[in-house]
Amino acid sequence: MTDINRTEGYFLPELETMPREKRREYHNQRLSEIVDYAYQHAPAIRQKFNDAGAEPGDVRTVEDLEKLPITEKSDLVKKQKEDLPFGGFAGIPVERMRRIFVSPGPIYEPGEADWEDDRWTQAFYAAGFRPGDLTVITFSYHLVPFGMALDESFNLMGVKVIPTGVGNTEVQVNTLKDLKVTGFAGTPSFLNVIADRAEELGLNLKKDLHLKVGFSAAEMLPESLRSSLEDRFGMIIRQSYGTADVGCLGYECRCKNGMHYPDKVIVEIVDPVTGKHLGPGEIGEVVCTVFNHVYPLIRFGSGDLAYYTDEPCVCGRTTPRIVKIVGRVDQVTKVKGMFIHPGQAAEVAKNFPEISRYQIVVTRQEHKDIMTFVAELTEESGDTVGLAEKIAEFMPSILRIRGEVRFVPQGTIPAGAKTIDDQRVWD
Template sequence: MPAHYDALETRSPAEREAAQFAALPKLIAHACAHSTAWRERLAGIDPAQITTRAALARLPVLRKHELMERQQAARQEGGDPFGGLATIGWNGLLRARGVRRVFQSPGPIYEPEGHASDYWRSARALVAAGFEPGDLIHNAFSYHLTPGAWIMEAGAQALGCPVVPGGVGNTEQQLAAIFDLQPVAYCGTPSFLRILAEKAEAVGRTLPIRKALVSGEAFPPSLRDWLAERGVVAYQAYATADVGLIAYETAAREGLVVDEGVIVEIVRPGTDEPVPDGEVGEVVVTALNLDYPLIRFGTGDLSAVLPGPCPTGRTNTRIRGWLGRADQTTKVKGMFVHPAQVAEVVRRHPEVRRARLVVSGRMADDHMRLMAETDQPSPALEQALHATLREVTKLRGTVELVASGSLPNDGKVIEDARTYD
């Protein structure tokens, strides 16, 4: 089994950073030249100046709800179903190159697939999970409209692995095919792999599957160990329908290594601002993909950067994996309160490092309490925060000043602590 997919995984961090930020200005220039949305969104930006992380951080984050809204608005006008963000299309869409497939994700959101080999870059994750050329893979992701199965199949083909397109459902039929064909590898959700294993045990048989790459849902250590007891070594991949592979697990089992084809930032929820390494925030991805150049795309997922390189020799940044959702919007006394509003309160008071809005009480009796970290506590600051909180949210709340570093490092900006019994 190859130790790594290619030499890119083991290059020095400085070499990687230089290569990615040499490619980024070209990506931005291409996006603005061939995409109406990016030309509008990045108006006034000189692509040649976006050569560092600090420069990248000055560009706006594109969040998933904005992507969906832009696509919906364009479709209602009979325009581009990709909302002007893609540079590929088909007859009737003015694009640099043609599209191979079009997928639909919940929303609906439409994603294009270009013609590049391993377009979604999943082969790297397959190798890290122990897959080898010639391994027969049972692919249990959906082939219907969504790209999940195609993401894995493209990587399998690039690696030289034949695929059984199992899809979802029809468990008995899939199990029969597994017993007949004896695949050694599996791609799909971890919960369906467990179902297959349990059904095999119920008829006194054992799955021939020995290795797995799972995604699409949480993969707790308890399930990982349960599968290992049955001879299946499973690793997880973190991917989305929008950007493909973002990060992947390795044999070290110490976080997920960021893929070579993306630039990952962690930003404070509700803002465009990167957080210090180690602090939990929203995963923001820039895909170095000329066909669908998503620049600072907010996934809505929470994670954090881990210190140091992976013990397997891979040198790219590691993240902790999926830690929850960043969109913590909640309704208080009939009005929506957004993480961006909490961020705005903090922005207006430089003495505050970060804050958390705790909503408590019972249904129809909501109470807001802003917990603000500061090294300069004072009654004046408390009163000023109280006034700003009301001005920004249009709701009354209390303020509690706390010491810097005392709030949990879990990425929560709004905590809903109400009871509903």
């Protein structure tokens, strides 16, 4: 696998290099089809049209999407509570689904009937994966869709997978070495942990391991970390962007100048208040419409703020690119690859009557996210050490990730402070 050209070519050559006018027609045609389908089969989508006073015939082009409101994740959660399991958003009956996922929210997600989504596959190809590669997938394979989604997507291009999942660093290192693994899919911070552990075990990252290409997602990839990892392993690392609900929404090519929209999805950057389309360089919410009959989300708001460019890319792909994700529309924050939101912090606090005020502070040290639950206590709290331990132990059951606990004197957390204070700097 040494002389492979990992930088040229496309997974879907015709679509990826399509003239923009043609892609517009292609999107309009697929949009019309999914709108008609979703209106007929997904009651919540029909309701969305009714609420907007629109009919499927009113939404025939990407521009027409402005007539519809944006469905946010919180809307999905609310609708599901009223109407289990999917709040009327599924486009096929449960009996025909192969899998159902459980994501933070909490939210149940229709899986698939047959796997046919190749947007992550486009991302892998653009990153430099090629048929014949052997890759580890270090994302979670249970509850949330991501591990399975990537597994199926690698299969579409003939890349073999070792489903190593999260954690077990030493097992990961040995697997990379023993099986001469060429690909890595995971968070950059975990790859960094693997690099450190491998060196502690006396391995030479370039000679004893064989990594050539890495796919990073679920957290920001600072350039400093990318170049450090690329140098240490002698590999290429490219990042990608998407959400659990809708899959891939952007991927880097060899040029590292933003993340191309995949072809089989409509990505809009919109004013989160008015829902109107914004131009290149303007910061707005990433909103998407997928052509997925199982889970036909129309104008789904990712909650992420970003801006895009439509400048031509040297790689030859003609889709616009997300230049940068700049933050979250609401206070939802991604920590260690998982979303945390103020409601979860409240849930933690609710279980400990000793807590009078609280705040989650997110910081970053040596390319690792650190979540700290900062709390003020009521007067009569006794054993604070024991309490801190109890809270730290309880947190992952609600937040899905571990964190530290720190008590501060009463009056330390200012009135009106954000429940989640993200203090990370991405340089």
